[in-house]
Amino acid sequence: GQQVMQIPQYQHVQEGEDFTTYCNSSTTLSNIQWYKQRPGGHPVFLIQLVKSGEVKKQKRLTFQFGEAKKNSSLHITATQTTDVGTYFCAGPPGGYNKLIFGAGTRLAVHP
Amino acid sequence: DAGVIQSPRHEVTEMGQEVTLRCKPISGHNSLFWYRQTMMRGLELLIYFNNNVPIDDSGMPEDRFSAKMPNASFSTLKIQPSEPRDSAVYFCASRTGVGEKLFFGSGTQLSVL
Numbered sequence: 001g002q003q004v005m006q007i008p009q010y011q012h013v014q015e016g017e018d019f020t021t022y023c024n025s026s027t028t029l030s031n032i033q034w035y036k037q038r039p040g041g042h043p044v045f046l047i048q049l050v051k052s053g054e055v056k057k058q059k060r061l062t063f064q065f066g067e068a069k070k071n072s073s074l075h076i077t078a079t080q081t082t083d084v085g086t087y088f089c090a091g092p093p094g095g096y097n098k099l100i101f102g103a104g105t106r107l108a109v110h111p
Numbered sequence: 112d113a114g115v116i117q118s119p120r121h122e123v124t125e126m127g128q129e130v131t132l133r134c135k136p137i138s139g140h141n142s143l144f145w146y147r148q149t150m151m152r153g154l155e156l157l158i159y160f161n162n163n164v165p166i167d168d169s170g171m172p173e174d175r176f177s178a179k180m181p182n183a184s185f186s187t188l189k190i191q192p193s194e195p196r197d198s199a200v201y202f203c204a205s206r207t208g209v210g211e212k213l214f215f216g217s218g219t220q221l222s223v224l
Contacts, residue, residue: 031210042202043154045212088154090213097209098167099144101154 004091006102014110019076021105023089030092032065032072033099038085043101046074046087079109115216117203123222129191132219134203135184144213145178145188146202154202160186193223 005024013019023032031050035043047056049065049072056063062075076083086104093100116135124130136143145157158168163180171178175194180186190197200220204213 033212035213042215042218043204043213044215048210048212092210097142097161098156098159099213100156101146103153 004089004100004102006089006105008105009103010106010108012108012110013079015081016078019079019083019107021074021087021089021107023072023074023091023102025070025091027093028069030069032069032089032091034063034072034074035088035090035101036085037088037104041085043088076107079107081109081111083107084109115203115205115214117201117216117219119219120217121220121222123224124193125224126194127192128223129189130193130197130221130223132188132201132203132221134186134188134216136186136203136205137214138184140205140207140214141183142206142208143180143186144204144206145186146204148200148202148218149198157188190221193221195223197221198223 003026007022031048033048034046036046037043047063052069053067054065060077064073072089074087086106088101088104090099090101115137118133142161144159147155147157157170158178159166160180176190178188200218202215202218204215206213
C-alpha cells in the first residue's frame with residue numbers, strides 16, 4: 001500500500017546546528033503536511049505544501065515540496081532547545097482522503 | 112473553542128476487559144480520525160469518518176476493534192476483549208474538510224496488563 005517514508009529516525013544536534021528531515025512517498029501526493037509532536041504531547045500542525053516545487057518558511061523553519069510531488073523536506077536553521085520533539089510528514093495516498101503519517105524524525109538538541 | 116476532547120486521558124485495564132475510548136471533535140468539523148501511536152509502529156491510522164460515516168477502516172487491526180460515530184459531536188473506539196499488545200496512545204483528530212489540517216486531541220494512554 002501507499003507509504004510515506006521519513007529519514008532519519010533520530011537526530012542529535014548541538015544547539016545552534018542545523019537540522020533536516022526528509023520525507024518520500026511511493027506515489028504522487030496532492031499535498032503534504034508537517035506536524036510537530038513535543039515529548040508527551042500530541043501532533044500539532046505546522047504547515048501544508050500543495051504546489052510542485054513549493055518552498056515555505058516559518059522563521060527558522062524551511063519546508064520544501066519536490067518537483068514531482070513525491071518528496072519533501074523540513075530544514076531548521078540554528079536549532080534551539082525549543083525545537084526538541086518529533087517531526088512528522090503526512091500525506092494523502094493518491095485518490096484518497098485519509099492522511100498517512102511518516103515514521104517521524106525525533107530531534108534532540110543539546111545546549 | 113476547546114479543541115478535540117478525548118477521554119479518559121489514561122486507562123489501565125486487565126487483559127480480556129472491554130475498553131471504550133471517547134472523542135468529541137471540534138464543532139463544525141466534518142471528518143474524524145482515530146490513530147494509534149506506538150514506538151514500534153509510529154502513528155497508524157485506524158479508521159476515519161466523513162459526515163459521521165465510516166469511510167476507511169482498513170487500519171483497524173482486527174475484529175476486536177470497532178468504532179462508531181452516532182452524531183457529529185461524538186465518536187467511540189471500542190476494544191473487546193483487550194490484549195496487552197493493544198497498549199498504546201490512541202489519538203482522535205478532526206478537520207473541517209478534505210485537504211485541511213488535522214487537530215489532534217491530547218490522546219488516551221491505554222495500558223492493558
